[in-house]
Amino acid sequence: MKVLVAVKRVVDANVKVRVKSDGTGVETQNVKMSMNPFCEIAVEEAVRLKEAGKATEIVAVSLGGASCAETIRTALAMGADRGIHVQTDVELQPLAVAKLLKAVVDKEQPGLCILGKQAIDDDSNQTGQMLSALLGWPQATYASKLVINGDNTANVTREVDGGLETIQVKTPFVMTTDLRLNEPRYASLPNIMKAKKKPIEALTPEALGVDPAPRLKTLKVVEPSKRSAGVKVKSAAELVDKLRNEAKVI
Amino acid sequence: MSVLIIAEHDNATLKPATLHVVTAAQKIGGGIHILVAGQGVDGAAAAAAKVAGVAKVLKADHAAYANQLAENVAKLIVALAPNYSHVLAAATVNGKNIMPRAAALLDVQQISEISAVESPDTFVRPTYAGNALATVQSSDKIKLITVRATAFDIAPAEGGSAAIESAAAAGDAGLSKFIGQEVQKTERPELTSARVVVSGGRGMQSGDNFKLLEAVADKLNAAVGASRAAVDAGFVPNDYQVGQTGKIVAPELYIAVGISGAIQHLAGMKDSKVIVAINKDEDAPIFQVADYGLVADLFQAVPELTQALEKK
Numbered sequence: 073m074k075v076l077v078a079v080k081r082v083v084d085a086n087v088k089v090r091v092k093s094d095g096t097g098v099e100t101q102n103v104k105m106s107m108n109p110f111c112e113i114a115v116e117e118a119v120r121l122k123e124a125g126k127a128t129e130i131v132a133v134s135l136g137g138a139s140c141a142e143t144i145r146t147a148l149a150m151g152a153d154r155g156i157h158v159q160t161d162v163e164l165q166p167l168a169v170a171k172l173l174k175a176v177v178d179k180e181q182p183g184l185c186i187l188g189k190q191a192i193d194d195d196s197n198q199t200g201q202m203l204s205a206l207l208g209w210p211q212a213t214y215a216s217k218l219v220i221n222g223d224n225t226a227n228v229t230r231e232v233d234g235g236l237e238t239i240q241v242k243t244p245f246v247m248t249t250d251l252r253l254n255e256p257r258y259a260s261l262p263n264i265m266k267a268k269k270k271p272i273e274a275l276t277p278e279a280l281g282v283d284p285a286p287r288l289k290t291l292k293v294v295e296p297s298k299r300s301a302g303v304k305v306k307s308a309a310e311l312v313d314k315l316r317n318e319a320k321v322i
Numbered sequence: 323m324s325v326l327i328i329a330e331h332d333n334a335t336l337k338p339a340t341l342h343v344v345t346a347a348q349k350i351g352g353g354i355h356i357l358v359a360g361q362g363v364d365g366a367a368a369a370a371a372k373v374a375g376v377a378k379v380l381k382a383d384h385a386a387y388a389n390q391l392a393e394n395v396a397k398l399i400v401a402l403a404p405n406y407s408h409v410l411a412a413a414t415v416n417g418k419n420i421m422p423r424a425a426a427l428l429d430v431q432q433i434s435e436i437s438a439v440e441s442p443d444t445f446v447r448p449t450y451a452g453n454a455l456a457t458v459q460s461s462d463k464i465k466l467i468t469v470r471a472t473a474f475d476i477a478p479a480e481g482g483s484a485a486i487e488s489a490a491a492a493g494d495a496g497l498s499k500f501i502g503q504e505v506q507k508t509e510r511p512e513l514t515s516a517r518v519v520v521s522g523g524r525g526m527q528s529g530d531n532f533k534l535l536e537a538v539a540d541k542l543n544a545a546v547g548a549s550r551a552a553v554d555a556g557f558v559p560n561d562y563q564v565g566q567t568g569k570i571v572a573p574e575l576y577i578a579v580g581i582s583g584a585i586q587h588l589a590g591m592k593d594s595k596v597i598v599a600i601n602k603d604e605d606a607p608i609f610q611v612a613d614y615g616l617v618a619d620l621f622q623a624v625p626e627l628t629q630a631l632e633k634k
Contacts, residue, residue, distance in 0.1 A: 088585065089450045098454050110567075166422070167431040190567055192586075194449050196434045197418050201392065202426035210497035211392055213419050216560065227501060231560045233415045233514075233569075235505035239391070241498045251553060251567065252560055287431035291444065291457040299592055302613035308626035311598065311616055312633075319596045319613065321575040322518070322542060322631075 073183035073220075073243070075118045075127045077152060078173055079111040079134045081143040082193040095292040107143050110188025112150075112256040113249040117218065118186055119151035120254060126220050127184075129153050133176055135169055137161050141272060148267035149259035155272035156180075160284055162277070166194075168284040170202035175280035177207060182244065184226075189214050189248040204246035212241050214250040323352030323442060326380075326402060328395075328411040328420065331358060331366035336373070338515040339412035341479060342471035344373055349439035349474075350408055353377040357402065357489065359395050361388035367486050374481035384491035389500035390416050396423035397492040403428055403464050407442070413468040413570075414514075425466040432466045433458060435570075437473035451566040451589035471514065472572035472593055506559070513562070516545035518575045521564055521591070522557070523549035525580020525601065525620055529557040534624045535579060541631040547571065549578075549587045565590035580620045583608030600624065 083089055084104040091098055107115075121127035132147035134140040135158040144155035158172050177185060187200040204211035212218075212228035216236065219227045220243075229238045231250045259267070277284045305311045315322045325347040330337040340356070347354045356370040359382040367381040380402070386394040403409050403424065411417035413435040425432035437455070438446035444459045445467065513519065520539045522532055532546065539546050547569070548562040564571055566589040576594035581587060583599070583606055591597070592611055599612035602619050609615040616623055 083450070085586065089453050091454050098450060165431050167426060167429070170426055192451065192566065195451070195566065196432075198422035198425070198432055198434060201419065201422035205396065205423040205426035208497075211419075211423060212498070213392070214415060231415070232503070232505075233561060234512075235503060235559065235561055237389075237503040238501040239389075239498050240501050245497075250560065251550070251563075287462055288433065288458045288460055291459055293449075293454050293456045296448070296452060296455050299597075299611045301610045302597075302615065304609075304615045304617060306616075308616065308618075308623050309630045311614055311627065312630040314614055315575065315596070315598070319575075321596050 073127055074129045074131065074180065075121060076131045076133060076177060076180055076182040076185045077114050077118045077147065078185070078187045078199070079115060079132050079143050079147050080108040080188070080191045081105050081134065081136060081140050082108045082191055085109055085192055091293055091295045095294060097290070097293050105139070107146050108188050108191045110190055110249050113253050114186040114188050115147045115150045115152060116254045116256040117249060121220070122151065131156060131180055131182065133158065133173065135160065135164055135172055144272055145267050146259065148270045149264045150257060151263070154270055156275060157272050158275045158277065158280065160277050162284045163286050164284055165286045165288055166196045166198035166202055167287060168282070169199050170206055171282045172277060172280055172284060173203050174206040175282050184244060185246045187246065187248050189250055200246050200248035207246070210241035210245040212239060212245060213248040215247050216250050216252045218247065218253070323350070323407045324405070325350055325352055325354050325408045325410060326406040327354060327356045328399065328409065328417065329356050329358045329366060329370055330412050330414050330416060331360060331363065333360045333363050334365035336366050336369040338476060339414055339471045340370070341373060341477045342474045343410050343412050343469045344375055344477035345474040346436065346439060346469045347410055348375055350442050352407065355380055357382065359387040359398055361385055369479070371484040371486050372480050372482050374478040376482045376484045379484050379486045380489040381486055382489040382491055386491060386494040390420070391498050391500060392420045392423050393495035393497045395420045396427060397495055398489070399424040400427045401492045402489065406464065408465045408467060410467050410469055412471050417468050421466055421468050428464060428466065430462045430464055430466050431460065432468070433460060434468050435470045436467055437470050451585050452592065453585060470570055472570055510539060511543065511545050513545040513547050513564070513569050514571055516573055518542045518544035519547050519571055519573045520544045520577045520579065521547035521549065521581060522552055522579050523581030524551040524555060526552060526557055532558060537628045538577065538624060538631065541628060549581045549584070578608050578612070579624060581608055582606045583611065
């Protein structure tokens, strides 16, 4: 089974983002960029499937400007076999990403697509669900455990409000990763070197026949109002007294 | 204009999240209908009909909806959506799972987790873990939206008397099936609707030590939450997680114990009314947002807190 993994380049999780003074977005120049953490979990799961003999080939796909190739290289260094870079400088929103990925899936015919549940920049949490809808495939979102069965089905345990849920889906299907699915590996230096030789195919939205134009217009971006620090108390007893008599919340 | 709300429910009762979505719908304007899709949903449909401001309840009672499988519920939403200008759901795990699937089938760019309504086509939504608030305008004919419940007041659960109509089921897509669930039975209130939340972080050192927080929670009828670090370390299950990629809470009182205050955690709780932080590191960023800070060893301070709460 071929596995397709989508990887997104985002502002690193440890960067404190700054809103641009003209209110058009956040500062991404000279800021550390990384692979979205949930996409790392997606790549790791694909590599583990291959190591377990369940996957035959892993294709890592990223969409966006030239620098996305670095994110694909990271996936290749973790163990993906080859990359596809859909190159565009248009702002990509989840529906457009899903359409572009669908076009890649139509070409590649994988048995499983793994995506992160959410990108930590736009926090949309849509792309995996949209991709499976456009493909007419089942969706297994927020996965914490994946078991591929022999009969063209898979059991996926999902993180839901209040606990866990297990569903069975037919293959091919789309899965999105949650935190506890696995712990992604660091790429070793020899694997980073090897990744430089792995092929990355370049495509464009035009070649895939997809109009990636955004549907949502961003009118402005502002910083949220800041919360100010309060007071320090000396003891638990003083804390309870303040909560009862000053804040009156207990 | 008319708004269809996808109800969050457990067949018998309507979840409070839906009442917050009703308030968001009122800010958009137009008639409000609620879709209750499930199996044996008379209880939840009756509760939805009583919500103030709701004009009609659509009841889709069918085995295909028993476990809220996205493939089946999205199909139903797609069949109903053309009658409405807006379709809204709470940004719960369920809402986040189902709505984008329906949106893609309708060729609509969904607007995720809105925190304010500026006009019927313009909304505010937090991005970058809540560090940037984006105002976005949609050009889609039907707007599909998930709503951050904590950003909107709760609508009165009583006072309405909407008609309940049956909606034709759209059938089983036959793509997936429900196998089972492990849901923790707890006497505590739900994390997202609790009046008080007590959360622990990496500083708790073990899952066992969360008993200390449960003792405090018992005194305050509070829910127990956790930071991502505590979930990552395996102390507690993922559904405890408060933060950017977990649950968003805004209780009257949030007590953060042994939590340093990473931006990803603050994203999930900074709209709480009163924040208390207990941490031995006085430079921990959590103190920058806390109304009351106690710099102390939590293993000493938390039992003392439990004791102090016993005294009236």
